[in-house]
Amino acid sequence: MSTPSEAVRGRPEPALSVIVAERRQLINLAYRLLGSLAEAEDAVQETYTRWYAMSPQRREAVASPGAWLTTVAGRICLDVLGSARVRRERYVGAWIPEPVPDRTEWVGGRAGGGSAEPGDPADRITLDESVNMAFLVVLEAMTPAERVAFILHDVFRYPFAEVAEIVGRTPAACRQLASSARRRVHAARPPSAATASTAGQAGLVRDFKEAWEAKDIKALVGLLDPDATMTADGGGLVGTVLRPVEGSARIALYLAHIADKAPGLVLLERTVNGLPGLVAQHAGVTVTVAAFGLAGGRITRIWAVRNPEKLRSWTDANGQG
Known part of the structure; x- marks a missing residue:
């Protein structure tokens, strides 16, 4: 410097x-x-x-x-x-990274609108595989030094000499940190996870949405991996499960229970952190943003963010489907 x-x-x-x-x-x-x-x-x-x-x-x-x-x-x-x-x-309950929308869908709270210089930082986030929810959740398990070294080198392509200046360690140590982080990412990837097309993922999420709207428990179970997990983040500010819900049958029953408790809930197909997801609105207010992990043609993970402090990028979005 x-x-x-x-x-x-x-x-x-x-x-x-x-x-x-x-x-x-x-x-x-x-x-x-x-x-x-x-x-x-x-x-x-x-x-x-x-x-x-x-x-x-x-x-x-x-x-x-x-x-x-x-x-x-x-x-x-x-x-x-x-x-x-x-x-x-x-933190009260599980902590999930803050979801971000696709600015081509919602810019400044107006689908297809917005200015050349959007004011919301979400509009400046470049959506790629390094921001999908599954990836960000893995990053949460890393040490701070691992995360910084890995993101700077593997995602932003900074040489280890420059990473070392930021992390305060030697280039060799930063290389080891990034390597350790890389192993964590590979270990967290499901063995059956194949690279599905965005259209294929969107179709699965759409089927899930329709089954949820119909409270069709059998259809929901069929779309979920038997060992699927749903994690919710309310931050202690709104009601939600504090522990992950595990198993396709339990998740399906829980979702049907939510639909019964919140009549008038509107589900919208939206891009969440670069991948097909769902947004739930009640009385025109965004109350949940859900991201999905998929493998083997089924849903393996659901991350449902309900903490209103993490939904500021979605609260002004309109309900166009």
Whole structure:
């Protein structure tokens, strides 16, 4: 990282547009590192605060503002991850990463609308396999250093020399961290998981939606893997199961129970973290966002986010199907 020197004293300070242009990359990085849009936005804001806390001379001396911002954001996220592990141990029920919508479906709360510069950080998240819910859940099981090294190197393609500067370890140690994280990802992948087309996944989710709407327990059981697991996240703010529901029959009965308790529940097919998912609305308000894990032509995992603090990117979305 550069420091002020006589050699760069005449260099003009980086233009505001250059600095702001890094925001999207930083939000994408921080979301993958933290699994929370709110925390990602805070981390990026803190990064910019530190940038502008420097004197103009020090900012002029930074050879690569983008690299500086990434380094600082990575270190902030590493610190946040350390404290988050403690906070999540006190969390009421299961903690699921915050889901994000596809901006081509909902931009700024208007399907097909929005401006060229969306204000919601969810609109700046690039959806790919590194943000699908199954992947993010595996990341939660990693140590902070493993997660940062793995995401920076394997997802964002930073060389280990640069990763080492952020993590505060040697390049060799960072290589080992990323390798350990990679093994976790491979171990969590179901043996029967084949790469299904998006259309195939969407069809399975649609069948699941229709069976749920019809309260057809037999159909739900047939769509679920016998050993399927459903995990819900209410954060102690709304009612939901505190422990995972295991087994296709139990999940089907639980879903039918929900349908009975909430008449008028509207289910919408939406993209959740880059893959087909469902959004449940009641009286026009988004109350649940569900992501799915699929393998062998059946649903193996359901992650149902009900914590309203994690649904801010979905609350203004309209109900167009």
